[in-house]
Amino acid sequence: MGLSTRKMEILSAVVKDYVKTAQPVGSRTIARRYKMGFSPATIRNEMADLEEMNYLLQPHTSAGRIPSQKGYRYYVDELMQEERLAEEDKRLICRIFSYEKIQEVETLIRQASQLMSSLTNYTSLILGPGLKKSAFKKLQIMPIDRQRGLLVLLADTGVMKNKLINLPQALSQSELARLVSYLNQRLEGLTIDKITAQLIRELRRDLYHHINFLETTFTLLEESLAEDESRVFLGGITNIFNQPEFGNIEKIKSLISLFEQHSLLANLLTRPLAGIEGIIIKIGRENILEEVQECSLVMTTYCLGKEVVGTIGILGPTRMEYPRVVAVLRQVVDQFEKL
Amino acid sequence: MGLSTRKMEILSAVVKDYVKTAQPVGSRTIARRYKMGFSPATIRNEMADLEEMNYLLQPHTSAGRIPSQKGYRYYVDELMQEERLAEEDKRLICRIFSYEKIQEVETLIRQASQLMSSLTNYTSLILGPGLKKSAFKKLQIMPIDRQRGLLVLLADTGVMKNKLINLPQALSQSELARLVSYLNQRLEGLTIDKITAQLIRELRRDLYHHINFLETTFTLLEESLAEDESRVFLGGITNIFNQPEFGNIEKIKSLISLFEQHSLLANLLTRPLAGIEGIIIKIGRENILEEVQECSLVMTTYCLGKEVVGTIGILGPTRMEYPRVVAVLRQVVDQFEKL
DNA sequence: GGTTAGCACTCTAAGAGATAGAGTGCTAAT
């Protein structure tokens, strides 16, 4: 599979030029703009070879070449050099992470999402930290009136979850307090997704007379686990539609409709990253969902504390400025993990 | 300004037909489809009059007529009859309000928003209940570790707000408990937007030595008031783009970009309703924002408890099925207010 | 006087050529 140096240079030039202009690239253009020291004819021959090998393709006979999916893959894996971010850009990223120390995770994520999209001119997708993978921190029950209370569940990642619950009439203030402190003690340090099984076995045994009440607590936890995955934050939706590949209304609609379905997005951001560290790039049909098969997704997991809790991604057309996007993403994730 | 009965019938026919077909309506079509007992020529004369009076307009000389903004206004105010919803539709609406009694306000709103958009095929906008107009219900501080606590603020509308705060080292468990119960007692029943001023004057006096701590509480309240208005829920974004008036990509982009700016949407949903009860309809340029000047917005405020807390609206093209939209909206709001 | 038939006129949307331009692949020369 070894490409000659010259083929690499040409492939690289085609990708760069096509990314910039969105127009099929001709041999003359490459010879002129990238001064390779060969005539267009030579480049034509090489390009014909590259097409033969499926790195390039021609929209129609008398047009220039554009990179194929395989071409992008090769470029991304072997040829591209990650961009060095301008100091200015780095500063912008650092600022949102340091501006105020005590900040809601959600606010932070929203800001990061905004910023990434404006730095890249693509759309950013962030899968927020869910309860599932977080460790239990604290639980509190706040009585509202005779019958109802508010259950507040806090994870070490800063995520929290509230739920209205019914309190058994019989429960007195001090009983409630004891119950809460007991639960806190027992659940301390556990990962949320380990709690369900544990709860049933142990707590039921110890708390016969409060079973009815715990049923609700239990339901909350279950529901949290189910809803959990679908907290997706989008930024710069309009950006991606400014790309010329979205001149077609149907494509826009199909993407917008996808953007409304957060559970699908969550999947898109979760599945490919299972067990993988670092930044990964999914090009075109490498993505699971049909709606983004003309797009590329650059993404990575991020941690809050020790545990991996979510995914950050940037979605653009396959004709994407990969070197820059990777650089921005890396910078953001680095900052994230410093928290 | 009195239109003859015949002119009314013709205007009404033009609106109905144009809403259905999205094509300019000709005199022949009206004569045929709406059997008015007059020849096309007569209708042509009447239509010429209506155009003269600015109720109708002609895209170009040899085309049929379409309603002008003034035409829609007259139709909506004088001619249209609210649709009777099918039992089936009513049932769908009732179901989400009764399905589970104890439900998060947010979940409910999301569901309502989904449903409204699918029942109308337009986009629904709901301005969620904010803290501002709600009455204070309960406040709790949940210690997390030595330095930090989680402040939970609950309003009678079911809205809640969390905020991380720094706790002064000096504060003991029991002191904290006393403080919380004191605050609860003092703030009970107040509307949130009345708290700010009150807090400063009275609480400061009584709680010299905790001022530092209260500063943060106070900050939370202030921030809540500021962020507050921008909780907007959108449903069925894609729907509105299926309308033929959005054949133009620029229009789509401009709307999408508006949909991302929740503070603008909040304004759109708040300003026109100040002091007004019932359903109001803003047609085309009657709307504040430029992006929706070819759209109509049917909206009304809703209450949770006694206080008006938010707005529900449906956004479609000016060429909108007003009778149906009004009916759906009314049904949803009625259900809302039964809570 | 209100209503209607008839007809010339206008405007658009859609299709058919025609043309320019970009880029190729091949051949022959270097």
Add this chain to the structure above:
DNA sequence: ATTAGCACTCTATCTCTTAGAGTGCTAACC
């Protein structure tokens, strides 16, 4: 191995034409 030259191909764009829908006006009708 490289390059110049050239015929060829394909698209995008423009113009021209045509069909069709709908009008406004005039003159006839009840």
